[in-house]
Amino acid sequence: MPEVNGRYIPNAKAPRVPDNEEPAAERACDFRPVDKGYTKEMAIEEANRCLNCKKPLCVDGCPVNIKIPQFIEAIRAEEFGRGLDIIREDSMLPAICGRVCPQESQCEGVCILNKKGNPIAIGQLERFLGDQPELGSTPKIAPKNGKKVAVVGSGPSGITCAGELARNGFEVTVFEAFFTGGGVLVYGIPEFRLPKAVVKREIDGLTELGVKFEYNSVVGRITTADELFEEGYDAIYIATGAGLPKFLNVPGENLPKVFFANEYLTRVNLMRANEFPEFDTPTKHGKNVVVFGGGNVAMDAVRTAKRLGAERAIIAYRRTEEEMPARRAELHQAKQEGVEVMPLVAPLEFIAGEDGNVASVRVQRCELGEPDESGRRRPVPIEGAIEEIPCDVAISAIGTNANPFAELIGGMELNKWGYIVANEETGATSNPRIWAGGDIVTGAATVILAMGAGKKAAADITEKLGA
Numbered sequence: 001m002p003e004v005n006g007r008y009i010p011n012a013k014a015p016r017v018p019d020n021e022e023p024a025a026e027r028a029c030d031f032r033p034v035d036k037g038y039t040k041e042m043a044i045e046e047a048n049r050c051l052n053c054k055k056p057l058c059v060d061g062c063p064v065n066i067k068i069p070q071f072i073e074a075i076r077a078e079e080f081g082r083g084l085d086i087i088r089e090d091s092m093l094p095a096i097c098g099r100v101c102p103q104e105s106q107c108e109g110v111c112i113l114n115k116k117g118n119p120i121a122i123g124q125l126e127r128f129l130g131d132q133p134e135l136g137s138t139p140k141i142a143p144k145n146g147k148k149v150a151v152v153g154s155g156p157s158g159i160t161c162a163g164e165l166a167r168n169g170f171e172v173t174v175f176e177a178f179f180t181g182g183g184v185l186v187y188g189i190p191e192f193r194l195p196k197a198v199v200k201r202e203i204d205g206l207t208e209l210g211v212k213f214e215y216n217s218v219v220g221r222i223t224t225a226d227e228l229f230e231e232g233y234d235a236i237y238i239a240t241g242a243g244l245p246k247f248l249n250v251p252g253e254n255l256p257k258v259f260f261a262n263e264y265l266t267r268v269n270l271m272r273a274n275e276f277p278e279f280d281t282p283t284k285h286g287k288n289v290v291v292f293g294g295g296n297v298a299m300d301a302v303r304t305a306k307r308l309g310a311e312r313a314i315i316a317y318r319r320t321e322e323e324m325p326a327r328r329a330e331l332h333q334a335k336q337e338g339v340e341v342m343p344l345v346a347p348l349e350f351i352a353g354e355d356g357n358v359a360s361v362r363v364q365r366c367e368l369g370e371p372d373e374s375g376r377r378r379p380v381p382i383e384g385a386i387e388e389i390p391c392d393v394a395i396s397a398i399g400t401n402a403n404p405f406a407e408l409i410g411g412m413e414l415n416k417w418g419y420i421v422a423n424e425e426t427g428a429t430s431n432p433r434i435w436a437g438g439d440i441v442t443g444a445a446t447v448i449l450a451m452g453a454g455k456k457a458a459a460d461i462t463e464k465l466g467a
């Protein structure tokens with residue numbers, strides 16, 4: 001630790017320790033993790049840059065207020081188990097959040113060192129600790145309180161809530177529509193960004209805590225909220241996500257080889273279409289792939305297409321790179337891997353080739369106009385500026401809606417778009433025995449927010465039922 005007279009002096013002028021990435025040309029050919037994570041030496045070097053601010057803005061920048069300077073201090077002191085315990089007071093999924101949180105717009109975005117574009121690599125440090133779960137203390141588990149909770153959905157919100165409740169003495173069963181747990185963490189985010197083994201470790205940890213998982217169980221189809229109560233559950237936490245695709249609403253959208261990103265990604269991530277015929281589900285390996293959208297989902301889809309052999313993989317976005325909501329690291333890595341960014345275009349029509357499959361897409365060139373209600377400048381079509389881009393696979397990644405089962409589960413108020421109406425601080429719904437959180441309440445958001453909602457709901461359920 002850099003010290004003078006026993007006082008810590010940060011190496012604040014040192015450059016940020018670079019990410020430990022695989023070379024772009026090699027990694028873009030397969031699904032290996034792009035970022036190998038910091039070694040111990042790299043983590044300590046990076047921790048030694050932290051200013052240890054008296055008023056740490058990074059903590060306010062984190063949606064769950066992780067005590068960032070404290071865990072960084074523990075890394076400096078090489079007390080990694082202590083560092084992990086500090087994170088776990090606020091976040092149960094550091095190995096996941098360290099990899100996928102949009103740190104640049106949260107903790108790292110407000111880091112004082114970011115004024116010079118050199119913020120502490122908080123995500124990398126969090127991941128460094130999260131990847132060594134064996135070093136942390138064994139969580140304390142309250143004695144069983146005799147109460148049963150059903151958690152619907154095993155995404156980050158559901159598993160966080162389940163873990164907290166199990167530790168608080170509840171008997172918890174997670175009902176999951178898919179054959180495996182993790183939600184978007186396994187069906188949406190590709191292996192090269194978030195290895196399945198990391199998510200499995202978290203699910204296994206819950207099983208060890210006594211949480212039961214009922215897979216292939218679509219609540220709303222197999223059972224309703226009322227039936228769960230009749231079966232003896234005292235409370236329900238609903239975290240079914242927002243994975244229903246939004247349509248582009250342009251002609252030709254239903255042509256073969258025009259995919260929704262979630263379907264395309266699920267085929268590869270969950271059904272291992274990249275290993276067809278060893279696995280049953282195929283997908284189209286396009287040579288010219290166009291993906292419409294500018295968020296993380298679009299980036300994951302285009303980078304997956306590249307790994308499936310696309311020679312030309314394009315991100316077509318209606319605004320400019322600056323307005324893209326994707327994590328900066330994703331955009332940067334996608335470009336390194338040869339993805340082409342085509343800004344200021346909107347799809348007009350998908351056109352079929354002789355074989356009936358999509359062969360091209362007509363796009364409208366745009367320019368930026370006045371800001372819209374989101375504060376971002378609105379794309380305005382340039383009259384007559386229409387082009388045709390050849391493609392043998394097209395993917396739409398322009399957003400999602402609420403998963404449609406909340407209505408069938410029944411028993412609580414939904415808004416007009418099908419999202420559950422729930423208290424932001426507690427997750428409480430209009431039904432005193434049902435709580436809800438994550439994307440099914442907020443709309444498509446982030447892992448850390450979904451997780452935070454699960455934690456808040458678990459605290460409220462414990463307060464209301466736990467004693």
Ligand SMILES: Cc1cc2nc3c(=O)[nH]c(=O)nc-3n(C[C@H](O)[C@H](O)[C@H](O)COP(=O)(O)OP(=O)(O)OC[C@H]3O[C@@H](n4cnc5c(N)ncnc54)[C@H](O)[C@@H]3O)c2cc1C
Binds near residue numbers: 184
């Ligand atoms: C491709 C992709 C990439 C993303 N990348 C990032 C990123 O880099 N960083 C980030 O912070 N966020 C990212 N996000 C967003 C983030 O993953 C979500 O905000 C988060 O997963 C929401 O968590 P959740 O628990 O609310 O829902 P989900 O993760 O969607 O989980 C919901 C679960 O509920 C199950 N389910 C649905 N209906 C039922 C039912 N009726 N019965 C039983 N089970 C049901 C679903 O099968 C699913 O497993 C990404 C999203 C996608 C799609």
